[in-house]
Amino acid sequence: MLAKRIIPCLDVTDGRVVKGVNFLELRDAGDPVEIARRYDEQGADELTFLDITASSDNRGLILHIIEEVASQVFIPLTVGGGVREVEDVRRLLNAGADKVSINTSAVVNPQLVADASDRYGSQCIVVAIDAKQVGVDALGQPRWEVFTHGGRKETGLDAVEWARKMVSLGAGELLVTSMDRDGTKIGFNLGLNKAISDAVDVPIIASGGVGNLQHLVDGVKLGGADAVLAASIFHYGEYTVHQAKEYMREHGIEVRL
């Protein structure tokens, strides 16, 4: 049976792993290559790197980091952040990324998702959706909207509709981050994840808000996630990936152990 995946996420800026709360207040968590190796040893199913480097000067750093990780760690690597054109996708894949995550640029230029998946296959195109609840609809159901630029800019796009559109253009997987939850440790936004998971055929990675292992279980069982992504709980040694998997298995979830 297909295992649910646990994906530690490394936010990288200027060559270091950092973690913030609600996309702000960054705190240093260490060297990306060292951290990647540690999670690989603990049994991580994949790794995601998000390049959150603000200045374009240091953008090249992520390529070196990915090259180094890819020659030592033999599990799938997803890299996102600053992907603006098909050429950026090519560069990251050549450095050793297996999948490239597209976020802001998918909103600015949806054709990029189509072009990149036509060229490299939808299996390597992940669309990252940062969403925030913006009230309720006429039936009292929550409504989520897509935000870009690290959560600073609202787009007016309905998150569930947007998910459908991205899949129709060629996204092979969706990384759904609840911006109201990111770094808060109060759990995933299960309603958001479930709504998107039910709306599309491709796998969904739930992200944003993990504070304990039960949150991971809830993400799968209640949020319909195919994979769960977390950062803080692993970075600061609260739990190992192995502990997380054991906990999920105890709660009836198929994992790779």
Added chain:
Amino acid sequence: MIDIAVVDYGMGNLRSVSKALEHVAPNKNVVVTSSAKDIIDAERVVFPGQGAMPDCMRELESRGLHDVIVQSAASKPFLGICIGLQLLFQHSEEGDANGLGILAGKVKRFAADAMHDAEGNKLKVPHMGWNQVYQKQTHQMWKDIPNGERFYYVHSYYVQPHDASLVAGVTEYPTPFTGAIAHNNIFAVQFHPEKSQHAGLQLLSNFVQWNGKP
């Protein structure tokens, strides 16, 4: 002297494959190449591939590699990975495309709408992640790999050989599909050994040592 040629026909990322081979065989000369001569000279051939099968066939043809692949698949240890497995067969539902036709059979798509797990949850397509591979024959390529070991998959299509005895491994999603085939000097897998951590590296290491006999 080229020990292992990784066939580059412009489809997808071959760095992972070559890095993993270099990791398990540091003393071997691993070359990522689109040169027919390199592929002919190499002691063993790895035939990977990502993307859509019609594009893969077109790129193979445009680089003049069709005949070289057919020849290698008939003569030396040959490892197909993902689309490199699918291309060995006659025909794919993906783009209604013909493959190389080295093996009899077809490539089919998972029926996304009709697939549910035991608890009634919708199964996603692509089939993405770590799933168990059950070995259907004893083979040197399975050496030191436990039956039912998990490998990393990412695909929407799977092969259906005419001759069921070619099947070397199956995976369930939700019903059994072909995860690996073996035929003389050919071994080909739908999953990605280069991304399957210890188990995948073991399979690649087995390939480096395999004499190409069934």
